[in-house]
Amino acid sequence: MYILEQVAAAFVFSCRLERRDKIKIRYFAAAGILLLLGVMMSRIVDRIVIQANAADLAADEYFSWYALIYSLGIVAIMTGIILYTRRVSLMEAVYAETCAYLTEHIAYCIRILCNSLFGSPAADGVEDVLYWVIHVAVYLAAYYLFAKNMIRKGHYYAAPKRTIALLVYALAIILIISLYASTYKFEKLHAIYAIAFSVYALVSQIDRQKQLAEQEEGTIRQLLMAAQREQYDLYRQNVSTVDRKCHDLRHQAGHLLNSAADEAQREEIKSLMRDIMIYDSFVRTGNRDLDTILNQKNEACAGKHIELTCVADGRSLNFLDPVDLFAVFDRMLDKAMTEVSRLPENERRIHLTVSDKLGMIIVAVEYPSVGVNTDKSSQEREQFLRAMELAVEKYDGSVQITEEENTVVRIVLQEP
Numbered sequence: 001m002y003i004l005e006q007v008a009a010a011f012v013f014s015c016r017l018e019r020r021d022k023i024k025i026r027y028f029a030a031a032g033i034l035l036l037l038g039v040m041m042s043r044i045v046d047r048i049v050i051q052a053n054a055a056d057l058a059a060d061e062y063f064s065w066y067a068l069i070y071s072l073g074i075v076a077i078m079t080g081i082i083l084y085t086r087r088v089s090l091m092e093a094v095y096a097e098t099c100a101y102l103t104e105h106i107a108y109c110i111r112i113l114c115n116s117l118f119g120s121p122a123a124d125g126v127e128d129v130l131y132w133v134i135h136v137a138v139y140l141a142a143y144y145l146f147a148k149n150m151i152r153k154g155h156y157y158a159a160p161k162r163t164i165a166l167l168v169y170a171l172a173i174i175l176i177i178s179l180y181a182s183t184y185k186f187e188k189l190h191a192i193y194a195i196a197f198s199v200y201a202l203v204s205q206i207d208r209q210k211q212l213a214e215q216e217e218g219t220i221r222q223l224l225m226a227a228q229r230e231q232y233d234l235y236r237q238n239v240s241t242v243d244r245k246c247h248d249l250r251h252q253a254g255h256l257l258n259s260a261a262d263e264a265q266r267e268e269i270k271s272l273m274r275d276i277m278i279y280d281s282f283v284r285t286g287n288r289d290l291d292t293i294l295n296q297k298n299e300a301c302a303g304k305h306i307e308l309t310c311v312a313d314g315r316s317l318n319f320l321d322p323v324d325l326f327a328v329f330d331r332m333l334d335k336a337m338t339e340v341s342r343l344p345e346n347e348r349r350i351h352l353t354v355s356d357k358l359g360m361i362i363v364a365v366e367y368p369s370v371g372v373n374t375d376k377s378s379q380e381r382e383q384f385l386r387a388m389e390l391a392v393e394k395y396d397g398s399v400q401i402t403e404e405e406n407t408v409v410r411i412v413l414q415e416p
Contacts, residue, residue, distance in 0.1 A: 018154030287314025
């Protein structure tokens with residue numbers, strides 16, 4: 001049953017990992033071969049123990065090195081199965097199996113203590129109810145207390161050095177000492193120590209995963225801000241260039257209009273002037289940075305036949321860092337443009353408002369609901385909300401999406 005105990009423990013720490021879209025036949029076959037190899041190893045070790053007992057040898061001493069090799073083999077096999085069935089790196093698979101090994105050992109040690117308490121093997125095999133109670137309880141607790149809190153977005157943060165160190169530490173402290181405990185008959189003492197160590201190791205991994213997630217999120221945020229600043233500078237430069245060109249073209253078109261020879265030429269020049277106005281300044285909000293973003297988005301909307309209207313007092317947003325302001329409006333309007341582009345051209349409209357009410361600044365983007373609700377769209381919505389929250393969190397802001405006849409993305413910021 002040891003192999004099945006390890007399989008169950010490995011499942012606890014891998015079931016929330018990112019799954020492969022389609023497990024290819026070769027992956028399935030490889031995982032099956034590894035599992036079969038584990039069963040064969042279990043049978044071989046059982047036969048060695050039986051032969052040792054039959055020969056009247058010290059079975060514990062005779063078995064120790066075989067058990068050590070067997071346990072290492074099982075760890076390797078479980079790591080391979082996780083690797084073949086989940087879209088993870090080798091270090092993530094090793095990390096998951098190490099945590100699974102610690103969990104299985106907790107259940108094993110509890111069984112030792114129960115046997116000692118009852119003075120008989122009350123939890124040794126599958127025929128004992130207590131055996132099932134212990135394993136089910138330990139694995140459920142491990143899932144809800146550890147695995148669920150350690151896995152983030154379908155992955156572990158498994159740095160190679162720390163992962164190998166945890167594996168070596170667990171094997172050295174638990175496996176080797178447990179073998180000596182069974183040989184020299186101090187299993188009860190070892191069980192108490194091993195439970196404490198295993199629980200401590202798993203608890204510490206929760207904090208460690210949280211720290212690594214925060215570090216990675218901070219790094220991503222810095223990279224994102226750098227990319228946003230670069231994109232914003234490019235937008236601002238482009239809009240300034242377009243403004244100058246439009247100003248010149250308007251004057252030139254005006255002169256041509258005055259000197260037009262006939263009505264046909266006048267209509268042609270008026271059509272040209274209307275085209276120029278598309279690229280001219282869309283709105284003046286009182287915030288130059290916001291104007292830069294809105295003018296660029298208006299140009300993009302015109303290219304997609306989307307009507308963009310705006311009622312905004314940009315002066316209320318002057319306290320925002322230009323990069324943060326860019327991040328907020330760029331994402332909000334990009335999301336709206338992507339969704340309304342799926343609608344017929346006569347229904348493509350986006351309305352933006354920025355208002356100041358009772359010391360709260362409310363930014364809202366409203367557009368017709370598309371009505372598409374799939375797993376992919378739900379995941380994209382969660383990613384969008386998270387990105388927006390990162391952009392406004394330092395301003396004590398909140399983000400909300402409501403979807404009825406129209407979709408409304410609303411941000412509420414506290415006035416400084």
